[in-house]
Every structure is written in C-alpha cells, then in structure tokens.
Amino acid sequence: MKLDRIQKAKEVLEPIISKTPIVHAGKIHENLYIKSENLQGTGAFKLRGAYFKLSNLSEEEKKKGVIAASAGNHAQGVAYSCMKMGIKGTIVMPKTAPLSKIEATRSYGVNVELQGDTFNDAYEYAKNLQEITGAVFIEPFNDEDVIAGQGTIGLEILEKMLDVDTVIVPIGGGGLISGIATAIKSIKPSCKVIGVQSENAPSMKRSLEEGKIIQLDSVNTIADGIAVKTPGTLTYEICKQYVDEVVTVNEEEIAAAILVLLEKMKMVAEGAGATSVAAAMFHKVDLENHKVVCVLSGGNIDVNLLSKIIDLGLIKTGRKAVINMDVVDKPGNLSRMIELISQTGANIISVNHNRIQNGILFNKCRVGLVIETNNQAHIQQVMDILEINGYTPHLIDHA
Template sequence: MLTLEMIQDAQAALRGIARRTPLDPASKIADNLYIKAENLQLTGAFKIRGAYNKIRSLTPGEAAKGVIASSAGNHAQGIALSATKLGIKSIICMPAGAPISKVEATKKYGAEVVLVPGVFDDAAREAARLSAEHGYTFAHPFNDDYVMAGQGTIGLEILEQLPEVEQVVCPIGGGGLISGIAFAIKSLKPECKVIGVQAATVPSMYESRKNGHVTTVPDGDTLADGIHVLTPGDKTFEMCQKYVDEIVTVSEDEIAAAILALMEGQKTVAEGAGATTVAACMFGKVDISSKKTVCVVSGGNVDVTTLSRIITKGLTKSGRIAEISTKVVDKPGSLIQVLQVVSDCGANILSVNHEREDKDSDVGACIVSMVLETRNQEHVDQIKAAMASKGYSLLEK
C-alpha cells in the first residue's frame, strides 16, 4: 500500500540517481502555466524514478535471477539503466511497433530486448510468461506501489519548487505517474487540483472512471506512444478514483500543436505523451485562467523520423499552414489572378498544384490547390473571405 513515507524514502534514495528537473514558467504559451520538465530527466523521461525505486527493493535472491519488464520505451530505458547501475540483469519486452530510437536506447542501457508483435498489452503478457518461466521479477510499469512511490517524488518536487501551485496536470497511460503525483500532492496540499490527460484515441483510464471499473478500450493510433495503454491497472484505477479530480482527453492534432508550442515557446522537445498536458491547457480542456497550473511534461523521447510530420500537423492545427483549393477558368492569366489575391493577404505560397484533368473540374475549368504559410487561423479565414469576395468558391479536400 502506497504511503507518503514511501515517496519520501524514494526521494532520498533517488538523490544522485535521478535529476531534480526544472519547473519553469511557460508564459509564451499561456499565463499561469508552468512546465515540470521531466523530458530533461535521465533517459529522457520520468520513468527512471519508479524503475530505480522498484529495482532497489528486490531481495538478494530476486536480484540474482534478474528483472523483466514490458514497455513501449520509456519504462524500458528506466529499468535498463537502473538495473545496470545496480548490477542486475534486465530483460525488456517491447511492442514490435515501438519507436526504433527507444528500442536502441534500451539496448544501449544494458537490457536484453524482446520485441513482441502487437501493442503494450501484448508485450506485458509475454513478460509475465517469461517471468513465470525463468523466475525473473516482473517490474510492472505502473501497477506497483514502489513504482508509484518513485513517480510520486515528482509531486514532492513540484510542491517544493512552486509552493503556491493550485493545479497539476499529468498524462495518464496505465496510471502510475498520476497515482504517485496525486497521492503526494493530496497528502500535503489537498486543496490543489490534480487533472489527468489521455489521448482521445486510447482513453482507457477516462473510460474506466466513467464506467466505475477497470475497462479495456479498443486499440487506436496515437502520437502519444508513451501512454498507449489499453487497460489501466487495478491499483492505479483505485488511486485515480480517490485522488484525481478530473480526466480529460486531447486529439492528435492538439497533441501535435502542443509539441510545436513547446519547441517554439519553451525551446524544449516533448514526445507526444508529454505534450498532452500542454495540449489540454492550450485547447481549453483544462481551465487555467485563474489557477497557477503545472503541466508535467513526462518525456522527450520523440522519434526524429516522425518529428517533421508532427511539426506539419501542429502548424496546420494552429493555422500556420493552410491548404486551399478552388476552381478557376482555364485561360491565360487565371492562375496569376488567384495567386495575387493570396499574395495581397500577406500569405507565403509554399506550393501550387494546377490540375486541368480532374474529376471535380468542369469543362473549361481547372483546380488550383495551394499550400500557404499563414500567421494563424484568423489569417486563414481572412484569405478565404478575400477569395470568396472575388468570386472563387473553395473546395473541400
């Protein structure tokens, strides 16, 4: 059973092992907003806190046999590094679709990696099987008191760094991070709200809370691979029921926009899971108008091969890139006229596609599709209005 003393003991044990990460204002993103930057933690995510605390609790006999875990990436790296520091063998079962960067990092920290077809839940089942077969100690990524205690040290740091905090927003996958943080916060400052955030495509804790029992949700695609968990833990579910005030969800476009905002406003890189908290605040899922709010940015292990696509999605969501299509008469000068309207509105034209043969075009007309660099959504609306005033009808893409 988790206690405040366990969290305080974990904090003492983690000195010199885990970093005390910064807590900085994020005024370029929103007023009253602060970032707890666990993306700057060792291994690039908060997971080393709970992982190290779990592994240090092993008996000599358990340590001799080794430890096994399942993870989409961040817990894997935390377990691998912690086990290596303590001289213990580690085996990590990872979903076959986990980002290559996280798989390779886990290997570099000293773990043996087993790739399992499917998602996190499939990797967890394989880890449980191997644990029973070989006698490894299974280090659960979230449904474990020692793991929750380690993650709870973030809550203690938040209260030390910003005693006047009124609201803490935290990502939820399986629930270990928010369980530890919420328990620590509510034990020491019960009036402070704790709000959880999930990806709308895999809202397992959100649905569990709504249904009043642990619920498995259908699989879905998400940028937030670090919280891609279909079934939350029974222990973490109980903790969320007791100590979490509210759970909200965010869309993929909102996550991408938050990643972009953190890069531009905070000069920091967040992975999808870490950016969910900022997304919730940016898009009105959490009211930060009157409360000093801390967003836990839980990790920064974003796959660089997908970062450009994420940035494009974020720019589109925030109205910084827009694609506009219209019909024009197929005669000399028509293209330059429509481009002039766009130019007069102050947009930068990134690309133009001029199609004569298109199933949507009339005889004597063609389709012009433009990708524009714009200031914001208001600017996009201004361009569309200007085009409409000149008689150009906009086409849905």
C-alpha cells in the same frame, strides 16, 4: 499507498535522478508552469519508479534478472537501472515503438525483444516469458514501488511551489498520476490533480466514468507513451480516490502543444509529455486565477515523426493551410489566383495543378495549394479574398 513510501523513494533516488526544474511558461500563459521531466537522465520520468523498484529487490531476485514491457520510457528506466545495479534485463517492446526509444534502451546493455503492435501485446508476451524464465517482472505502472518512485515528482513540485493549486498530469496506465496525486493530496489536499489522456486512448477516463476497469478495443495516438488499453487495478483505485478530473485532448491539439513547446519554450516534448500542456492550451483546464503546473513527462520523440507532427501543429494553430479549389482552365486564371493570395501576405509553399482528375468538368482544373499564414484570421482573409473574386476554396484539415 502511503506518503512515507514516496518519501523513502525520494531518499533512495536522491543520488540517481535529476531534480528537474519547474519553468515558468509565461509565453503560453501567465499562470502556467512546466515540470520538465523531459530533462530527466533517460529523457522521461520513468527512471524514478523503475530504479526504486529494482532497488527493493532481494539479492536472490536480482540474480534471476528482470523482465519488463514498455513502449519506450519504462524500458529505458528499467534498462538504465539494470546497468547501474549490474542486473540482467530483458525488455519487450511493441514493434511500433519509436526506433529512437528502441536503440536508446539497447544502449544500456539489456536484451530487447520486439513483439506485437501495441503495449498490451508486448505486455502479454513479456508476462509469458517471465513465467518461462523465472525472472522478476517489473510492472510499468501497477506496482506500489513504481508508483512511489513517480510520486517523488509531486514532492518536488510542492518543495518548489507550495502555492500551486492545480497540477495537470498525463495518464497512460496511471502510475505517474497515482504517485503524484498521493503525494500532493497527502500534503496539500486543496490542490487539484487533473489527468489528461488522448481522445484515442481514454482508458482511465472511461473506467472512472463507468465505475469499473474497462479495456479499449484499440488505441492509436501520437502520444505512444500513454497508448494503454487498460489501466492498472491499483492505479485505478488511487485515481478514483485522489484525482479530481480526467480530460482528453485530440491529436491536433497534442501536435500543436509539441510545436508551441519547441517554438516558445525551446523544449522538446514527446506526444505523451505534451498532453498536459495541450490540456492547458486548449482550455480543458481553467487557468484563470490559478497557479498551474503541467508535468511534461518526457521528451523522447522520434525525430522521423517530428516533421509530420510539426506540420499537424502548424495547421492546428493556423500557421499553415491546405486549400483545394476548382478553377476555370484558361490562360491567366492561375496567376490571378496566386496574385490575390500574395496580396494578403500569405506565402505559397506549393501549387498542384491537375487538369485530368476524375469528376472535373472539361473546362476546369483542380488546384491544390499549401500556404504559410500567421493565424486563423489570416487564413480566413485568404479564403475571403478568393471567394469575393469568384473562386470556391475549400480548406483541408491535413497536409
């Protein structure tokens, strides 16, 4: 991959894409900035690579139509590009893809087929379908034109912030970071490019560590856009050359980043897009004395999952706590416990009073509480006042 190919992509994409802003995220950290690809026309960066790839097809290839496999964002990028160029398209998506992404893809006029439970399942089906139909397969990440299109983000970052010294990029199959890293390292080699993956889908991280491409047995993450079992052969080689480090974040950290972006930055991020910010928030990358840009790669989050993700984020950041305890079943004991909690300023959302659960002594009952708190220190204050007064509270790590 050469810089001139990315520069060519920039020229082609100029009238098509949005030059998304770089926003100072001072409410998260003074040294943090966000490249807001969630504001791209299709809600994610994938439009860049998809459009550039389709623009380079011959007229004969365009007449054959195209096929792609995607969990959502590549699907929308290809579908939008098909609509703009008048190309017939078929998109294969996993059955588990968010409904919002499925419907958004269909809205551009392509045929959508749902196959398998993971991206890899959909990919295998799409490849077989391509052999049968003779249509052109549009790779989601392992393609030079796709990578070049994504690399235009790197050019835009350096245009706006030449003094940036660290760029954090989500990794699924590796197309986004391959393009960005090629652009940045070609122009400013001193700038670090750090990749981030979900702990539950670390295919590129493990491949780089083991010195060969590996395939994960399974992937399961709220960051569905980067839930990829196997990185690309081309992207693996580029990452090996240009990426300085790959870190991981867990599900709670991703959820917390989504919540913080909503609350503090007024930005909607999907799980994959929020991983870069999660890496910065939870000290996976050093922010002190650096100028750091996080690529927020997309904002196409399924609203049906948003409330669950927010709950997970609230718990991770100490804004909500779930407490269980066994208490002596006698008049006034429950109200006394509630009064103790109210003294700390915590707000009780719900109380579950269970007298007949297995394993509970005849003179006790089990109480489950969900409370709103300010932070982890506030939760500890609640726990302390209950323990001092003879209760035995246990924190539960989920709502």
